[in-house]
Amino acid sequence: MGTVVGTVEDCREMFDVSAQTRITPFSSTNQIGNPVAYKLVRVAGDGRLVPATDEEILEVNETDMHSASDACQSLRYLPTEGSPFRLSQLEETSEVINLGLLRADNVEPSTDQVNSQPEYSEEFLQKAQQDESLVMVSTPPDANIQFRNENNMFDEDQVHHEPLPFSSDVQNGCDVNQSNTVEPSSPKETALPAAAASQKPDFALVRGEICLDNLPIKALQETFRATFGRETTVKDKTWLKRRITMGLTKSFDVPTTNLTIKDNKLVGIKDKSNDVSDDVRATNVKEAPSSSAYHVNGHSKDASAHSLGVNHYWATEDLSCEERAAKRVRKPTRRYIEELSETDDKSVVISKDQRLSEKSEVRSMSVSSGKRVTVTRVVPLGGSEVEVPYVSHVRRSRPRENFMALMECHTSCLEAKATGGESNLLNSEVVSPGSVVKSASGPIQKEVSHNNTNEENMLTEADQDVEADHVDSSGNSSDDYNNTGAPMMQGGGVRRKHHRAWTLSEVTTLVEGVSKYGAGKWSEIKRFSFSSYSHRTSVDLKDKWRNLLRASFAQSPSNNMGSFKKHGSMHIPVDILLQVRELAEKQSLVPPNHR
DNA sequence: CTTAGGG
DNA sequence: CCCTAAG
Numbered sequence: 001m002g003t004v005v006g007t008v009e010d011c012r013e014m015f016d017v018s019a020q021t022r023i024t025p026f027s028s029t030n031q032i033g034n035p036v037a038y039k040l041v042r043v044a045g046d047g048r049l050v051p052a053t054d055e056e057i058l059e060v061n062e063t064d065m066h067s068a069s070d071a072c073q074s075l076r077y078l079p080t081e082g083s084p085f086r087l088s089q090l091e092e093t094s095e096v097i098n099l100g101l102l103r104a105d106n107v108e109p110s111t112d113q114v115n116s117q118p119e120y121s122e123e124f125l126q127k128a129q130q131d132e133s134l135v136m137v138s139t140p141p142d143a144n145i146q147f148r149n150e151n152n153m154f155d156e157d158q159v160h161h162e163p164l165p166f167s168s169d170v171q172n173g174c175d176v177n178q179s180n181t182v183e184p185s186s187p188k189e190t191a192l193p194a195a196a197a198s199q200k201p202d203f204a205l206v207r208g209e210i211c212l213d214n215l216p217i218k219a220l221q222e223t224f225r226a227t228f229g230r231e232t233t234v235k236d237k238t239w240l241k242r243r244i245t246m247g248l249t250k251s252f253d254v255p256t257t258n259l260t261i262k263d264n265k266l267v268g269i270k271d272k273s274n275d276v277s278d279d280v281r282a283t284n285v286k287e288a289p290s291s292s293a294y295h296v297n298g299h300s301k302d303a304s305a306h307s308l309g310v311n312h313y314w315a316t317e318d319l320s321c322e323e324r325a326a327k328r329v330r331k332p333t334r335r336y337i338e339e340l341s342e343t344d345d346k347s348v349v350i351s352k353d354q355r356l357s358e359k360s361e362v363r364s365m366s367v368s369s370g371k372r373v374t375v376t377r378v379v380p381l382g383g384s385e386v387e388v389p390y391v392s393h394v395r396r397s398r399p400r401e402n403f404m405a406l407m408e409c410h411t412s413c414l415e416a417k418a419t420g421g422e423s424n425l426l427n428s429e430v431v432s433p434g435s436v437v438k439s440a441s442g443p444i445q446k447e448v449s450h451n452n453t454n455e456e457n458m459l460t461e462a463d464q465d466v467e468a469d470h471v472d473s474s475g476n477s478s479d480d481y482n483n484t485g486a487p488m489m490q491g492g493g494v495r496r497k498h499h500r501a502w503t504l505s506e507v508t509t510l511v512e513g514v515s516k517y518g519a520g521k522w523s524e525i526k527r528f529s530f531s532s533y534s535h536r537t538s539v540d541l542k543d544k545w546r547n548l549l550r551a552s553f554a555q556s557p558s559n560n561m562g563s564f565k566k567h568g569s570m571h572i573p574v575d576i577l578l579q580v581r582e583l584a585e586k587q588s589l590v591p592p593n594h595r
Numbered sequence: 596c597t598t599a600g601g602g
Numbered sequence: 603c604c605c606t607a608a609g
Contacts, residue, residue: 499603523597538597543603546600 500535502544507572509533510544511579519545519587549584552577 217235502510513525522538522545530536536544551572 520598539599540603542598542600 504573504576506530506533506536507544507548507576510541510548511576511583513541514545514583514587515579519583545580548572548577548580552581552584 509529510525513529516529517524522541525541526536526538530541
């Protein structure tokens with residue numbers, strides 16, 4: 001297992017103990033089978049590598065899965081002692097697949113991915129060229145736009161940048177790596193300039209020089225915002241510059257301690273993503289140059305350069321540092337983070353192109369030699385896409401909708417017990433019939449819909465219904481639940497696992513319960529009043545009560561029209577609503593006193 | 596695990 | 603309903 005490569009590190013702030021947890025590529029001999037297998041190791045004080053404990057792994061994954069994946073991704077830039085080539089190839093595989101997916105719409109499946117490259121970005125480049133202020137860009141489509149944005153930004157900030165000619169003579173300066181590394185013979189290399197020379201830049205080109213050094217912090221922050229679409233409060237110039245640089249170059253090999261900006265240029269950083277194909281190919285060769293790059297700009301001041309190398313844990317750093325720099329009021333939830341990155345993405349990506357916005361979707365599935373299917377998704381984090389291996393820790397709770405799509409083959413099995421859907425499918429374990437069945441026995445949803453002119457009639461009907469349900473329980477319900485309970489969205493995902501309309505009896509029971517135990521004592525209400533309804537968790541009760549309150553108050557003013565809302569939902573008898581309101585008022589007023 | 600709230 | 607943050 002072990003090629004030991006320093007990746008996650010320099011997180012002294014984070015793991016300021018003697019040991020740091022880092023991620024290393026899993027490069028055992030038969031690793032081909034699993035492109036996204038990484039191993040966590042801990043670097044002990046003496047530099048030894050110790051297998052990370054589960055907790056540590058968890059910690060890493062939890063505290064920052066993005067960064068973890070980051071680190072993983074950045075691995076490719078490291079001079080791996082193990083089998084760089086293999087690693088690269090693996091990367092290549094997934095990249096290619098990605099590419100295929102990305103451009104699946106306008107390109108016929110071709111075994112020669114390289115050939116298809118040029119057209120890939122053609123449209124973007126064309127578009128880009130029309131943009132006056134566009135400086136040379138050599139990044140994938142999405143990044144292109146970003147850059148454009150960025151450059152405008154720089155314009156405003158009067159950052160010096162000179163537009164580079166689109167023709168081939170632009171090798172100047174920065175992109176040393178590229179010119180060295182790209183194989184001249186590669187189809188792409190030849191095809192691109194030839195086909196596109198007149199109307200689009202060569203991919204090997206480098207964008208204009210950007211001088212972050214001279215920018216005041218404020219400008220840096222602005223730049224940061226422009227780059228990542230969000231504000232930052234960090235005042236650390238160094239951090240900002242580095243962060244921006246990383247965002248701009250979409251590269252991770254920005255040394256922690258040193259700016260990658262040298263002589264007013266981005267130095268030693270190759271756009272990792274100049275066009276995907278390039279990226280792929282360059283991955284192999286990049287090793288050498290990039291390692292040297294480290295030496296070049298890897299050490300100039302400040303002793304934070306570790307013996308172990310450069311920090312690639314920038315995502316974490318991003319979070320942790322930023323956090324540190326500006327106390328965040330509230331800890332962002334995972335979802336928040338996701339959304340943030342999504343918005344980030346959108347705000348940066350100026351317009352259309354669905355593919356861009358779908359970036360965070362599952363993007364590639366690499367089927368490795370074995371039967372193991374690895375799903376990865378790309379997380380647009382801080383302006384950089386990161387491929388995140390779908391490992392079990394990524395999401396510990398119920399999988400998101402689209403996950404269901406992946407499970408499609410099992411859906412039939414699932415449908416059979418749609419009601420039981422609560423079980424956690426995450427770990428690719430097909431739900432075993434046994435594990436789920438239980439709750440299917442609840443009262444079946446009732447079709448109280450029409451004929452409800454008579455409330456009392458309804459009520460009794462409902463009650464009967466409930467009883468009946470209890471009797472015949474699990475058997476017949478499945479059909480209903482499949483339709484109403486787990487509607488399949490177009491994408492194939494499941495919107496909700498089960499939607500069970502509240503029967504009137506349930507509502508009344510709830511109201512009773514509230515009157516008895518008080519609103520908020522959901523667990524008690526559930527325990528006592530709802531013991532017979534296996535479903536309806538305390539949360540459900542709470543939610544329902546909330547809805548009832550809403551309904552009651554919403555409807556009360558014009559009492560007349562209230563009794564039934566025309567929409568399908570249940571028509572809650574007015575008297576119940578009245579009860580609800582009474583209770584609500586009582587409860588909201590009384591608590592201070594006694595009761 | 597339970598509540599409270601936002602989505 | 604679902605998902606989370608806080609207790």
